[in-house]
Amino acid sequence: MDKIHTAYNYLRVDVISEHSEEIATALLEGIKRGCTISTVQGAYTHQQKYDIFMIISSYELQKAAEIVKTTDPNAFMTVSPIKKIFGKFFKHTIV
Numbered sequence: 001m002d003k004i005h006t007a008y009n010y011l012r013v014d015v016i017s018e019h020s021e022e023i024a025t026a027l028l029e030g031i032k033r034g035c036t037i038s039t040v041q042g043a044y045t046h047q048q049k050y051d052i053f054m055i056i057s058s059y060e061l062q063k064a065a066e067i068v069k070t071t072d073p074n075a076f077m078t079v080s081p082i083k084k085i086f087g088k089f090f091k092h093t094i095v
Contacts, residue, residue, distance in 0.1 A: 009058040010082040015068050016040065017075040020050035023068060027052070030067045031060050055082060 017023055020037045027035055035054035042049065056064055061079065068075050 010085060011056055011058055011061060012080045012082050013054050013056055013061070013064055014078045014080075015052040015072075015075050016049050016077075017052065017068075017072045018049050019072045019075070020052050023052050023071050023075065026067045026071045027054060027064060031056065031063055033060070055085065 015023055024035050024037060027033060033054050033056055035052050038051045038053070040049055040051045041047070054064075065077065068077055
């Protein structure tokens with residue numbers, strides 16, 4: 001019942017890491033969602049890293065977090081609620 005209740009609650013996940021390709025590949029394979037990679041720079045360290053962001057359903061969050069932690073234990077991950085999506089977004093069938 002919880003999956004049905006949360007199936008249409010969407011989240012934006014941002015992952016800051018030096019290992020963008022590895023994380024993106026693992027997320028694409030693990031939860032079958034597209035993602036976008038942007039180059040970012042830390043204001044304090046001035047170190048270049050990457051922001052890997054994607055939109056997921058809330059029931060996919062736990063798996064995404066596990067994938068990120070396994071791929072890069074030092075990654076910084078934030079999650080934000082999304083109110084509306086315009087454009088192409090594939091809605092996975094709940095299993």
